Amino acid sequence: MNTVTLICQGCGRPFQMAQIDYDRILTESMQAPRFCSTQCAFHGWDPQAVWFGRYRRSVESQKH
Numbered sequence: 356m357n358t359v360t361l362i363c364q365g366c367g368r369p370f371q372m373a374q375i376d377y378d379r380i381l382t383e384s385m386q387a388p389r390f391c392s393t394q395c396a397f398h399g400w401d402p403q404a405v406w407f408g409r410y411r412r413s414v415e416s417q418k419h
Contacts, residue, residue, distance in 0.1 A: 366408060
């Protein structure tokens with residue numbers, strides 16, 4: 356099964372989703388938020404958490 360890696364729009368962490376499910380979401384709405392868990396979906400979209408998650412991962416990758 357093919358998967359895609361997305362960034363959760365609630366917490367900023369990367370997560371995997373099946374390609375079939377991703378394609379279905381895209382046909383419904385191109386701008387629909389994508390969340391890694393029900394908890395993140397409940398709390399909603401947090402641009403600051405997404406930015407901080409990306410920043411933290413980039414710093415960690417530079418250390419290696």
